[in-house]
Amino acid sequence: MTSNIRHKHLLGIQHLLADEITHILDTAESFKEILSRPIKKVPTLRGCTIVNLFFEPSTRTKLSFELAAKRLSADTVSVSASTSSVLKGETIIDTVKNIEAMRPSAVVIRHSSSGVPWLLAKHVECSIINAGDGINEHPTQALLDAFTIREHFGRLNGLKIAIVGDILHSRVAHSGARLFSMMGADVSVCGPVSLMPPKPEVLGVTVSKSLEDAVEGADVIMSLRIQKERQEKALISSEREYARFFGITSNVMAYAKKSALIMHPGPINRGVEMSPETADSEQSVVLEQVTNGVAVRMAVLSLLLAGSESQA
Amino acid sequence: MRFLLKNARLLDPGNKTDIEGWLLVEDMNIALVGTSQEGHPDVSGVEVHDLQGCWIMPGLVDMHVHLREPGQEYKETIETGTRAAAAGGFTSIACMPNTNPCNDNAAVTNFIISKATEAGYARVYPVAAITKGQKGRELTEFGELLAVGAVAFSDDGVPVADASVMRHALEYASSFNALIITHAEEPSLATGSMNEGVVSTLLGLKGIPNACEDIAVFRDTCLAELTGARLHIAHVSTKGAVEIIRLAKRRGVHVTAETAPHYFTLTEEAVTGYNTFAKMNPPLRTEEDRIAIIEGLKDGTLDAIATDHAPHSVLEKEKEFEAAANGIIGLETALPLSIELVRQGYLTPLELAFKMSYNPSHILGIGGGMLKKGMPADLCIIDPNVTFTFKKGDLFSKSYNSPWLGQKLKGRAVMTIKKGCFTHKKSG
Numbered sequence: 001m002t003s004n005i006r007h008k009h010l011l012g013i014q015h016l017l018a019d020e021i022t023h024i025l026d027t028a029e030s031f032k033e034i035l036s037r038p039i040k041k042v043p044t045l046r047g048c049t050i051v052n053l054f055f056e057p058s059t060r061t062k063l064s065f066e067l068a069a070k071r072l073s074a075d076t077v078s079v080s081a082s083t084s085s086v087l088k089g090e091t092i093i094d095t096v097k098n099i100e101a102m103r104p105s106a107v108v109i110r111h112s113s114s115g116v117p118w119l120l121a122k123h124v125e126c127s128i129i130n131a132g133d134g135i136n137e138h139p140t141q142a143l144l145d146a147f148t149i150r151e152h153f154g155r156l157n158g159l160k161i162a163i164v165g166d167i168l169h170s171r172v173a174h175s176g177a178r179l180f181s182m183m184g185a186d187v188s189v190c191g192p193v194s195l196m197p198p199k200p201e202v203l204g205v206t207v208s209k210s211l212e213d214a215v216e217g218a219d220v221i222m223s224l225r226i227q228k229e230r231q232e233k234a235l236i237s238s239e240r241e242y243a244r245f246f247g248i249t250s251n252v253m254a255y256a257k258k259s260a261l262i263m264h265p266g267p268i269n270r271g272v273e274m275s276p277e278t279a280d281s282e283q284s285v286v287l288e289q290v291t292n293g294v295a296v297r298m299a300v301l302s303l304l305l306a307g308s309e310s311q312a
Numbered sequence: 313m314r315f316l317l318k319n320a321r322l323l324d325p326g327n328k329t330d331i332e333g334w335l336l337v338e339d340m341n342i343a344l345v346g347t348s349q350e351g352h353p354d355v356s357g358v359e360v361h362d363l364q365g366c367w368i369m370p371g372l373v374d375m376h377v378h379l380r381e382p383g384q385e386y387k388e389t390i391e392t393g394t395r396a397a398a399a400g401g402f403t404s405i406a407c408m409p410n411t412n413p414c415n416d417n418a419a420v421t422n423f424i425i426s427k428a429t430e431a432g433y434a435r436v437y438p439v440a441a442i443t444k445g446q447k448g449r450e451l452t453e454f455g456e457l458l459a460v461g462a463v464a465f466s467d468d469g470v471p472v473a474d475a476s477v478m479r480h481a482l483e484y485a486s487s488f489n490a491l492i493i494t495h496a497e498e499p500s501l502a503t504g505s506m507n508e509g510v511v512s513t514l515l516g517l518k519g520i521p522n523a524c525e526d527i528a529v530f531r532d533t534c535l536a537e538l539t540g541a542r543l544h545i546a547h548v549s550t551k552g553a554v555e556i557i558r559l560a561k562r563r564g565v566h567v568t569a570e571t572a573p574h575y576f577t578l579t580e581e582a583v584t585g586y587n588t589f590a591k592m593n594p595p596l597r598t599e600e601d602r603i604a605i606i607e608g609l610k611d612g613t614l615d616a617i618a619t620d621h622a623p624h625s626v627l628e629k630e631k632e633f634e635a636a637a638n639g640i641i642g643l644e645t646a647l648p649l650s651i652e653l654v655r656q657g658y659l660t661p662l663e664l665a666f667k668m669s670y671n672p673s674h675i676l677g678i679g680g681g682m683l684k685k686g687m688p689a690d691l692c693i694i695d696p697n698v699t700f701t702f703k704k705g706d707l708f709s710k711s712y713n714s715p716w717l718g719q720k721l722k723g724r725a726v727m728t729i730k731k732g733c734f735t736h737k738k739s740g
């Protein structure tokens with residue numbers, strides 16, 4: 001049902017072209033239809049083994065990848081690698097080479113250090129899929145966000161998308177900003193300057209001076225998670241003040257289009273990045289994002305792996 | 313031992329001369345120097361090397377090398393490091409104290425000197441630690457270390473974080489007229505793994521801003537001014553640092569400075585693809601900084617070119633970018649990369665001889681750096697036009713962590729002579 005894309009790995013949105021993104025999203029659409037059937041399984045990746053190697057705790061992304069693989073009839077193994085193997089002196093390259101000796105078609109990797117998927121892609125034969133590396137990229141999250149937006153508006157081109165919060169530490173923002181701007185959206189970012197990357201414009205965004213500016217006339221508002229330790233490192237003063245000046249509330253939403261969507265990669269700190277009533281409002285598509293995650297990851301896995309030689 | 317080097321371009325910073333001529337070596341020393349017109353003395357029975365226009369510089373001096381011995385001999389030993397130095401045209405090198413154990417006492421200094429003498433490839437001048445264990449608290453025994461052969465003091469690898477400790481180190485050093493070399497870095501701003509800017513944004517890596525270096529350079533020049541002591545700034549990488557040093561020199565502060573070939577050759581772009589062979593501290597900066605470094609060399613703000621030769625094995629380099637070790641090897645690439653500055657018209661060959669020989673030897677106070685009758689024959693013979701591919705198998709260093717691996721370079725030392733003996737000779 002699908003033709004392959006020219007990539008072996010999915011490392012980052014930075015390596016994809018607009019028509020490849022469209023192809024992934026189109027493919028995800030057909031998988032979403034399958035997910036609504038009583039029997040939600042297709043034989044696309046029968047005989048393939050996919051290893052989820054998570055060096056960082058994650059429930060939703062890991063679950064989503066596992067489910068996507070199972071729906072495609074692939075075998076999955078999930079390894080929550082704590083630092084234990086690292087403490088034993090094994091390098092990450094050795095760890096992955098050992099896993100590769102068991103002949104998986106793909107390794108889905110999450111790691112706290114930026115660039116690790118690129119490092120592994122240089123050293124292994126199987127496909128590497130980035131499920132989040134450090135503060136760098138999280139390409140499948142950006143794809144599922146794009147999918148969700150496209151489902152609502154039928155397009156990404158010409159939409160105004162505001163990304164609000166900790167842009168510096170958010171791999172979701174980095175992948176999303178690249179993807180949305182590549183697809184023709186007008187992307188603005190907003191947050192405390194202490195949580196901005198040094199040159200945000202290279203990600204294809206404009207930096208808004210105020211939250212109102214960013215949200216003014218927006219079609220989509222994406223709020224990002226703020227982590228407790230940012231306060232300890234003097235990057236923000238308090239959650240209370242953050243909520244007051246950068247939290248998405250109904251007052252802020254008044255600047256956006258009436259039809260605007262509210263997104264969040266989760267998990268949400270209610271009352272901090274978003275007021276509870278905003279999080280639960282009609283406009284919030286947070287749960288749709290989760291559902292769409294499985295379809296998008298099915299599309300990614302099948303496009304990268306269908307027809308690969310390890311398939312039975 | 314008696315031999316004649318003829319048909320050479322003699323670059324002598326001592327006399328500030330650049331002439332066509334010849335040089336006679338006798339009993340380990342420079343016996344006579346003359347111009348082509350003058351004609352050389354009768355040399356029947358003497359070995360004659362026709363250099364066919366190659367350059368003769370005084371032996372190169374690298375005032376910033378990490379030799380890794382004692383403690384990390386799998387990366388480099390004093391023997392392999394000095395062999396690499398000879399291959400790069402260097403006859404003298406100063407080695408940094410961050411070995412294991414660190415060079416903060418006379419025993420380690422003695423050990424390094426005796427190992428180097430045994431190897432014989434280059435004169436090795438140990439730089440001892442400023443503080444015990446390079447921990448930034450208690451001063452080492454400067455007087456004793458100087459007495460056994462240390463030529464300067466530095467905690468290189470780590471900055472002296474506490475300004476009052478640095479102040480006292482400078483004061484105490486000045487009682488011995490000793491030199492302090494600062495690895496200028498404000499540690500609280502140095503939490504990233506590359507330059508902070510466009511490329512760090514694109515790669516999702518935490519950056520180190522120029523201010524991290526500028527603040528420390530400014531602090532230490534202020535302390536040198538306050539104390540009147542001699543300060544040398546290691547591996548200058550930023551435009552701001554060049555400007556701060558320029559102004560300090562104008563005020564008469566006793567400050568000198570070096571940069572490394574990577575800072576005038578590469579920029580942060582080299583890190584793209586998470587290339588750990590382009591990871592170093594200070595990090596590779598922007599084009600604007602690179603140009604400012606070249607300007608600093610041109611106008612004399614930056615006195616010396618040093619390599620910061622930092623060998624590492626795959627264990628430290630083939631890993632997560634953020635976890636990989638800082639530093640690259642430099643002894644065998646410094647000359648071709650620096651000759652590029654001559655080719656591009658930024659420096660004359662004679663100016664290059666100042667930056668790579670005369671100035672560092674004078675900053676360290678080790679003598680040499682001149683082509684003068686009666687001086688030890690420490691010489692570097694350079695073919696500026698020969699091209700070669702910089703290959704792993706051809707290296708004398710034990711490590712190969714270099715961003716130039718596999719690339720074509722132009723210009724190299726074809727012979728290196730230390731005390732009248734060949735320590736390196738490139739055949740063919």
Ligand SMILES: [Zn+2]
Pocket residue numbers: 468469470495546547593594
């Ligand atoms: Zn240093």
Ligand SMILES: [Zn+2]
Pocket residue numbers: 376378408468469620
């Ligand atoms: Zn160093």
